[in-house]
Amino acid sequence: MSDNATAAVGRRPLAALAEGRGKPAAIALLAAVAVLYPVAFPNQANVDSLANAAIYAALALGLNIVVGFTGLLDLGYAAFFAIGAYAYGILNSFQLHPAWGPFWVPLQHLGLVMPFPGNSGGTVVHFTLSFWIALPLAAVISAGCGMAFGAPTLRLRGDYLAIVTLGFGEIVPIVFRNWSSLTNGAAGLNGVGAPVLLGHSFGVNAIPYYYVAIALVAFLIFASLRLRDSRIGRAWMAIREDEIAAGAMGVNRTRFKLLAFATGAAFAGATGVVFIAKLQTATPDMFDFPVSVMILVMIVFGGIGSVWGAVAGAMILQLLQSWWLPDLSGLVDGLGRLLGSRWLASVDLTQSTELIFGIILVVMMLYRRQGLIPAHRPQAALSFEAQHAVVQRGFGELRLSGLAGDVAAGTPALQVRGVTVAFGGLKALDAVSIDVPSGGVVAVIGPNGSGKSTLFNVITGLVPANGGSIRFRGEEILGLHDHQILARGIARTFQNIRLFPTLTVLQNVLVGQHARLSTSLFGAVFRPPRTRREEQAALDWAREVIAIFGNRLAPRLGQAVGGLSYANRRRTEIARALASRPKLLLLDEPTAGMNPAETLELAEQIRGLKSLGLTVLLIEHKLDVVTQLADTVYVLDHGEIIAHGTPAEVRRNEDVLRAYLGRNAQAAAAGIAGGGDAT
Numbered sequence: 001m002s003d004n005a006t007a008a009v010g011r012r013p014l015a016a017l018a019e020g021r022g023k024p025a026a027i028a029l030l031a032a033v034a035v036l037y038p039v040a041f042p043n044q045a046n047v048d049s050l051a052n053a054a055i056y057a058a059l060a061l062g063l064n065i066v067v068g069f070t071g072l073l074d075l076g077y078a079a080f081f082a083i084g085a086y087a088y089g090i091l092n093s094f095q096l097h098p099a100w101g102p103f104w105v106p107l108q109h110l111g112l113v114m115p116f117p118g119n120s121g122g123t124v125v126h127f128t129l130s131f132w133i134a135l136p137l138a139a140v141i142s143a144g145c146g147m148a149f150g151a152p153t154l155r156l157r158g159d160y161l162a163i164v165t166l167g168f169g170e171i172v173p174i175v176f177r178n179w180s181s182l183t184n185g186a187a188g189l190n191g192v193g194a195p196v197l198l199g200h201s202f203g204v205n206a207i208p209y210y211y212v213a214i215a216l217v218a219f220l221i222f223a224s225l226r227l228r229d230s231r232i233g234r235a236w237m238a239i240r241e242d243e244i245a246a247g248a249m250g251v252n253r254t255r256f257k258l259l260a261f262a263t264g265a266a267f268a269g270a271t272g273v274v275f276i277a278k279l280q281t282a283t284p285d286m287f288d289f290p291v292s293v294m295i296l297v298m299i300v301f302g303g304i305g306s307v308w309g310a311v312a313g314a315m316i317l318q319l320l321q322s323w324w325l326p327d328l329s330g331l332v333d334g335l336g337r338l339l340g341s342r343w344l345a346s347v348d349l350t351q352s353t354e355l356i357f358g359i360i361l362v363v364m365m366l367y368r369r370q371g372l373i374p375a376h377r378p379q380a381a382l383s384f385e386a387q388h389a390v391v392q393r394g395f396g397e398l399r400l401s402g403l404a405g406d407v408a409a410g411t412p413a414l415q416v417r418g419v420t421v422a423f424g425g426l427k428a429l430d431a432v433s434i435d436v437p438s439g440g441v442v443a444v445i446g447p448n449g450s451g452k453s454t455l456f457n458v459i460t461g462l463v464p465a466n467g468g469s470i471r472f473r474g475e476e477i478l479g480l481h482d483h484q485i486l487a488r489g490i491a492r493t494f495q496n497i498r499l500f501p502t503l504t505v506l507q508n509v510l511v512g513q514h515a516r517l518s519t520s521l522f523g524a525v526f527r528p529p530r531t532r533r534e535e536q537a538a539l540d541w542a543r544e545v546i547a548i549f550g551n552r553l554a555p556r557l558g559q560a561v562g563g564l565s566y567a568n569r570r571r572t573e574i575a576r577a578l579a580s581r582p583k584l585l586l587l588d589e590p591t592a593g594m595n596p597a598e599t600l601e602l603a604e605q606i607r608g609l610k611s612l613g614l615t616v617l618l619i620e621h622k623l624d625v626v627t628q629l630a631d632t633v634y635v636l637d638h639g640e641i642i643a644h645g646t647p648a649e650v651r652r653n654e655d656v657l658r659a660y661l662g663r664n665a666q667a668a669a670a671g672i673a674g675g676g677d678a679t
């Protein structure tokens, strides 16, 4: 999942070392086999099949970014493959032949066009764009189309997005089929130029194409792995796991979905160039809907979200079609002749690849849903020593940058004025005003359904307000997007814990830093020193924040949070919020579901944060926690603030008692300590 250093945390160092040593060796062996294969077996047909398999592996890697990493179901992926293919096909063939003129001369010097004698006399232009320029160019063109298509549609979710992409995948081949002047229609482009390297044309020899295809796959594997373990990949996976939490942690969802779409499209566009150059022709039916489905089947078979899985799935299914099925067909036919069965003797398995793919898919879903090479490794249980290791609490070293110091304690951090939120006829908040002073801890209490969580949602931009104003450090934040609000320094947790379940504790906390990091796509892939430093600092900071909870989380950095205990998931969520270096922390019932000892421990830790200068707004049912922590308490009832003051004042307030008594006499008797509600 993550780099070896992170995976190694909490495991025996020896085992991690062995893992780290084994991987490069396996990759080197794989590369050696790939490079030497055509030397050892220079059979054109076999090498050609392998080149095709590599081309599908490249396509699968691109789709894996969209579907596997980001969780956007794309059923029209082959359209981007087509766009890249046709871009090269049109710019290196005789398809377009405008009349020659002085305009073309500079382009001739660049080697992009040549004068050519036309059919009806006169000279025409022959496009001769180099294959090597076409590779990146087609990637850019396809990425551009991906952006143009994605911008209006990526707001759609799940099924709707799938249907729109399906439509797009249908439209592109239809356009190519009918725009004859540009594409020669159904008959397809002819005479697409072969690549030329150092003066030698690839011609129709399969071997050089094979090397180009595996070089492309190697680069795309490298890029995929680098992206996965970067700020970008983490943002993609966060979107896949929980869009709302991703937004609340500062991920600009629209932008990162578009980026995933464009990156996947770029992979497909470049691959299209290799595919067409090898065939030297392009017809629209090479890019029809079944191709998109086949690529999807390949990544499902290999393991959704798994880079090596996508490659293995694509190679195996493609070779199944071109190598093993014909052999198997021959075997079945021979058996048929032996048994005298005419039906068996005439079976042609290569005609039923779709049926066979379907069967494979069903079997995989039944018995191995995670695919051949799963994206997530099962976790070893913690050893006794790891669970009981003494970890220094990190308060001493923790410097929540900018928390203390830049604003005098006591000046207002957050001012909510007359905020109203209505859901249809229901006023969840009715002209609510609260003040949170810098460096203070303010608690919000109230019966279930009184609007406490809605107050957090409106402050963090999750629900729109119908009126009012929210100022944070003097700036109006009402109307900003959730990720913009996080960037300004407000981080939150959710009442019903919203973590990224298949990501590890460390990855979750790293996502929390998203807004504080700046690694770009380029930086993620090529990791210049700046990116390395940034990533190292992010790791250090994550570990520091996690150390606040002593040895609760520290030994579990490499574990997926989905498998943690309830209390540890709450702690991880708080750590993730703190990782964003907030100035104001919103905690929605942080101790819900914790036992008394854990509650006490957490209250202690929150007090520690306060002493560091962090401002906290807290929703809490347990009154002893409120009394211990809060300077000021606001009481919400039916969406209105019915009282506020110190904990002692509020507890004596008659309106408050009535609000609780009216709804829940027992809770009032127990000191306004209601049970946990669910939002």
Ligand code: ADP
Pocket (backbone or CB within 6 Å): 423, 426, 428, 446, 447, 448, 449, 450, 451, 452, 453, 454, 455, 677, 679
């Ligand atoms: P609390 O956190 O105090 O228990 P909430 O803020 O979750 O209360 O809910 C306040 C009221 O608003 C409830 O009646 C709830 O049903 C309603 N509500 C909350 N969110 C929504 C929503 N997204 N759509 C419709 N009604 C909502």
Ligand code: MG
Pocket (backbone or CB within 6 Å): 452, 453, 454, 495, 677, 678, 679
């Ligand atoms: Mg609530």
